[in-house]
Amino acid sequence: MPDSDDAPHPATTEQLQLLHSAVQPKSSTAESRDVAVDLPVARVVLDVPLPHLDRPFEYAVPADLAQAAQPGVRVKVRFAGKEAGGFVVDRAETAEHVGRLTPLRRVVSPESVLTPAVLDAARRVADHYAGPLADVLRLAVPPRHAAAEKALDAKDAPAWSPPSMPESVAWQRYPAGAAFLRRLAGDSDPAASWLAAPTVDPAQDWPAALAEAAQATLSGGRGVLIVVPDHRDVDRVERALVAQLGEDRHVRLTAEQGPQARYTAWLKILRGQVRCVVGTRAAAWAPVRDLGLVACWDDGDDLLAEPRSPYAQTRQVLRIRARRERAALLLGGFARSVAVQRWLDDGVVQPVEARPSRGDLPRVIVAGDDVQVERAGAAAHAHLPPVAWSAAHEALRSGPVLVQVPRRGYLPTLRCANCRSLARCAHCHGPLGLRSADGPPVCRWCGKVAQPWSCAECGADRLRAAVVGARRTAEELGRAFPGVEVVRSGAGEIVAHVDSGPALVIATPGAEPVAEGGYAATLLLDGWALLDRPALDAGEETLRRWLAAAALTRPSRAGGTVVVCGVATDAPQPAVEAVVRWAPYTFAERELAERRELRLPPAEWVAALTGTTADLTAFADAVDHALPAGAAVERLGPLPVEGGNDGTDGAARLLLRAPLAQGTAAAHAVMAARAGRSARKTPGTVTVRVDPSGALL
Known part of the structure; x- marks a missing residue:
């Protein structure tokens, strides 16, 4: 039964007798289990992700489990004729259910792994994304590892002590930096959008x-939670934390740790042995004691979007936790996401940024302008234009050169050499590409070899490159600069660091290594491949990727140069202008203003539904029926989804849109529609993504 806001009443004699009879074994020869005298009712959230069962269920507490079955522990219960797992979320004197209560079968572990703060945040996240609480709890609480519990119990935990207030070094460049650190050290909960200034x-x-922000928070006796996109970022933050705090003053939470190491680190946080944690997406749920700061670096990275239901975004999870636990919120990056820009306009966060001088920034050149076309002709728009070649040639005299290539592989996409239409697979209509110089064309979706091939539009049988991948680029640059070391980073061969010697570093977006002393030059190739993606967030994502790479480059006073290649120069390109001026704030403001005019997220509440057309129509009707009076949801679609290797072939997509003020009511209506389909066991599947990324619109 759902939790009640009313205070519990003492149990009557009749109710205790009823509970006692409910736990009597069916067999008269079996030993009976008495019901607990105090708080004999346990409310349990089951690990059953069915929307119509998204509520606590009441169970009787046997007397032999009265001490162990505390709120937050894992239990096993009988449900629908089978054993199911769950968490005790409350103990009560009386039951709302008037019938017999099934007893708890056993307590898995006496460890209270689900804290009230995490439970409340999980409930709010589930409501925000219109998903079952069980799905969120699977993400929030890692699986139990008994060996980790025993090993940690056998060790003497050192007493935690707060460090001293740090001396501000990294925050000196920000006018509001010193004040921000002071508020972190005190009992305050500022919320900031931090635009980091580049530096080598x-x-x-x-x-x-x-690390300085973490030390300031810890010095005030409060805990710290830092979330970054990937393990390389975790490594960098860990080194900074060790330098700032010393050894064994923080823990790491990532998927690469393995079950025992991860659960051990999680238990140290739960028990308060350590109060600073850094990790990837799953660390956003770490049960840090006396939480004082939640920080997220590069919140727009798609690695911070949960790929499993209910598809929560780490940025939103951290905001909910910060509000629930009265902790400071720090969202940082070289670019500002449009979602954070909306929070900035609404006063949810305040800006913390620096306006560096031109000498502190790398020089940015855009290939293909009128002057370059007059000098080089058509070559000014080549894959590696002369201005980029010259910049690389000059930079290799003093250090490494970073070359960012949007796609991995050899020739990821091919076109017809005659009519320039995309080469498609005859079997699944997927794009064709080459994996090597002498290999046949292969479909990127189904993997089948397409040979012989003929164009469906004009009948020609000759192919040409539409996109040049990182492997082919490495070959071309290796021939152009003989004798220079070529380093590739991307996919399964990611490199974390390179030294300061001359080298050509070919990397896909997000896999750029950090160079000692910074890169002498950075080439951003094939900008059109990022900007021309059919996604709402194409410009936002492109700017984020470009600034992350450009920030690894030396400042212009040290000769650092960034060359943007493969973009149109005959029309304004907001992302290109933002890189040249290093003004990500103006891009975010402009992008948000345009989305408000078009009523697109994050200016509006939006849910993306995927399924068959009939299922989507019925689901939308159920949403309309569940809306309260005065609320309305607009339908956009359904439209067919282009088939691919993701299982969406033949499906359709429907968007539901509502004003932000009605977003909570709309989310509740979507959850009610999901619960109705689940209770009736309606055939078919409707995937629901509330607040979807731009790629899903």
């Missing part, structure tokens, strides 16, 4: 700034 000095880079 490790003592002033963003990992050092996060």
Whole structure:
């Protein structure tokens, strides 16, 4: 039964007798189990992700489990004729259910792994994304590892003590930096959107700034939670934390740790042995004691979007936790996401940023302008234009050169050499590409070899490159600069660091290694491949990727140069202008203003539904029926989804849109529609994504 806001009443004699009879074994020869005298009712959230069962269920507490069955522990219960797992979320004197209560079968572990703060945040996240609480709890609480519990119990935990207030070094460049650190050290909960200034000095880079913010918070006796996109970022922040705090003052939470190491670290946080944690997406749920700061670096990275239901975004999870636990919120990056820009306009967060001088920033050149076309002709728009070649040739005299290539592989996409239409697979209509110089064309979706091939539009049988991948680019640059070391980073061969010697570093977006002393030059190739993606967030994502790479480059006073290649120069390109001026704030403001005019997220509440057309129509009708009076949801679609290797072939997509003020009511209506389909066991599947990414619109 759902939790009640009313205070519990003492159990009557009749109710205790009823509970006692409910736990009597069916067999008269079996030993009976008495019901607990105090708080004999346990409310349990089951690990059953069915929307119509998204509520606590009441069970009787046997007397032999009265001490162990405390709120937050894992239990096993009987449900629908089978054993199911769950968490005790409350103990009560009386039951709302008037019938017999089934007893708890056993307590898995006496460890209270589900804290009230995490439970409340999980409930709010589930409501926000219109998903079952069980799905969120699976993400929030890792699976139990008995060996980890025993090993940690056998050790003497050192007493935790707060460090001293740090000396501000990395935050000196920000006018509001010193005041922000002071508020973190005090009992305050500021919320900030931090635009980090680029630097090649490790003592002033963003990992050092996060470490200083962590120390300031810890010095006030409060805990710290830091979330970053991937394990390489975790490594950088860990080194900064060790330099700032010393050894064994923080723990790491990532998927690469393995079950025992991860659960051990999680238990140390739960028990308060350590109060600073850094990790990837799952660390957002770490049960940090006396939480004082939640920080997220590069919140727009798609690695911070949960790929499993209910598809929560880490940025929103951290905001909910910060509000629930009265903790400070720090959202940082070289670019500002449009979602954070909306929070900034609404006063939810305040800006913390620096306006560096031109000498502190790398020089940015856009290939293909009128002057370059007059000098080089058509070559100014080549894959590697002359201006980029010259910049690389000059930079290799003093250090490494970073070359960012949007796609991995050899030739990921091919076109017809005659009519320029995309080469498609005859079997699944997927795009064709080459995996090597002498290999046949292969479908990127189904993997079948397409040979012989003929164009469906004009009948020609010759192919040409539409996109040049990282492997082919490495070959071309290796021939163009003989004798220079070529380093590739991307996919399964990611490199974390390179030294300061001359080298060509070919990397896909997000896999750029950190160079000692910074890169002498950075080439951003094939910008059109990022900007021309059919996604709402194409410009936002492109700017984020470009600034992350450009921030690894030396400042212009040290000769650092960034060359943007493969973009149209005959029309305004907001992302290109933002890179040239290093003004991500103006891009975010402009992008949000345009989305407000078009009523697109995050300016509006939006849910993306995927399924068959009939299922989507019925689901939308159920949503309309569940809406309260005065609320309305607009339908956009349904439209067919282009088939691919993701299982969406033949499906359709429907968007539900409502004003932000009605977003809560709309989310509840969507959940009611899901519960109705689940209770009736309606055939078919409707995938629901509330607040979807731009790629899903």
